[in-house]
């Protein structure tokens with residue numbers, strides 16, 4: 001995969017690493033994308049937290065994965081299906097929220113799930129962390145969560 005990527009994406013920096021611990025500085029990316037990887041992860045919340053770490057405040061994440069309705073189909077055939085991890089749309093959104101992401105949305109098109117979310121803007125984070133402001137801040141950082149199915 002790494003060899004192919006280096007051949008096909010000339011000029012791109014291609015790094016081999018575990019998604020749970022990537023060799024990049026905090027807040028060094030504005031976006032993270034992951035396609036057909038989430039299914040294989042044994043600790044998805046740890047990976048999403050690692051994505052948050054490398055994202056700037058207000059950075060975006062997009063994760064494409066296969067939903068449980070595709071288990072055993074050509075999109076997720078056996079025997080690999082039994083070794084992977086499927087999540088309902090609601091469960092997928094909950095994993096993202098547990099990792100500290102906000103603005104969580106899951107779009108499901110025929111079992112293909114697209115999770116999108118954002119890290120908090122630094123201003124939101126300051127408000128949420130201020131004990132003097134109580135619940136006022138936490139409400140604003142959790143708004144806008146949606147699940148859609150098409």
Ligand SMILES: C[S@@+](CC[C@H](N)C(=O)[O-])C[C@H]1O[C@@H](n2cnc3c(N)ncnc32)[C@H](O)[C@@H]1O
Nearest residue numbers: 001017018019020034035036037038040041042
């Ligand atoms: C089905 S391939 C998809 C590759 C590519 N994203 C694509 O769409 O063609 C799954 C990839 O996830 C990688 N992977 C699985 N678990 C991983 C982990 N914990 N950390 C990093 N990569 C992982 C595998 O090495 C493999 O390259």
